[in-house]
Amino acid sequence: MNIDYPSPNFDERPAGTDIDMLVLHYTGLKTLQEALDRLIDPASKVSAHYVVAENGEIFCLVPEDKRAWHAGVSYWRGLTDVNAHSIGIELENPGHEFGYHNFSSLQMNALIDLSRDLLSRYEITGRNVVGHSDIAPRRKKDPGELFDWKFMANKGVGLWPAENTGKGPWDDLEIWLSVLGYETNNITATLRAFQRHYLPSSISGQADKITRRSINALIDLVGETGSN
Template structure:
């Protein structure tokens, strides 16, 4: 049994340890990556039974019997960020230092270059304290994509072209639902604004990555409950003004505020019906 399972269990290690090197300049950090992946592989290969005791301190009989039916867990969300740094190089440096304790699966430069920094099946540290719907650990179920952008500038055409190409691959590879392409600001309202008011969410929605409001908007009914609508979309409404601000950055993109105008309510009504 063990011999049959070993090739499957080693799949994660092979995937994570064999990523192509960016340049020899990062040989040292690539070595750390491989060593860390190797360490995780030992965890995957562990066959220790659960060590349990009852309320009286007596050992509960247990053993490990490996099932033959399993595979790797797959990501179900894509979270888009901007780097808020000066260059692709600066972001790569940040993600190859231990102290910042941040990372992402991909970084895309202004000229469209895509840098893959972590195997898609592994857990990056990009979402931080966040919540979407009932999920409070977005790092464990998502892929993080960082765009080289300070947050106060338009996103380049080359960068968007590469992003759309990458999103198409991820959506196909992992069967990610259309609704599950969102921004860091959506899952961390009041804490993070990225990818910001200048990000072209409408363009992404046209390509099948996330939702956006229609051109013709049906007015919201008089009894429309905006807080409930925001919550049903996925927003954490415990801080309602922050959730409103996050929604407006993504779906209205006309002003930075936490107040819903009648137009905003109409947009919210239009969007929430898609979820």
């Protein structure tokens, strides 16, 4: 069920800007109401296009053609105005500060339906379906390691590297991470962000073998799909 819940926290997308990214977040507050209150409070200056509740309800806060304010200082594939290029979705979850827990299947299924609809209407490639932590690795953890990116990818939303298929090269990790889209000012933070997304059981920030293989497998996938 979709519920109109308008937020004043948006402005115009710059003329000629394509919507080509999907950015996923968690709300990171104790209750859904607290999160909704914040996302429509003019003083907070934050918003998202949609909020997906744990019971699967979808709140519509900002029209898709407007620029919602969800990404903050961020970077992806050379872009710094991620808000201008993206649709932002918040998922109800208290987050790491207030009792982080699994995302419900009702919530995941609602998110997948919403995401597939967006992907059908905009030119959003799999590699441009990202988490807040991917685009702000030094500041953000959301939607976090409990978010099931593999399940999403299996439903056609985002990419998932095949197990252990990376063929190398094995060095120059910073270069490969930046080819994927990451900023690499702090390589440990970037590795953690990558792991939170693709290797959620080992968020070490270390460039271990499995991490290298996953990065390479993803590079192979991006190359094969030709999605720039």
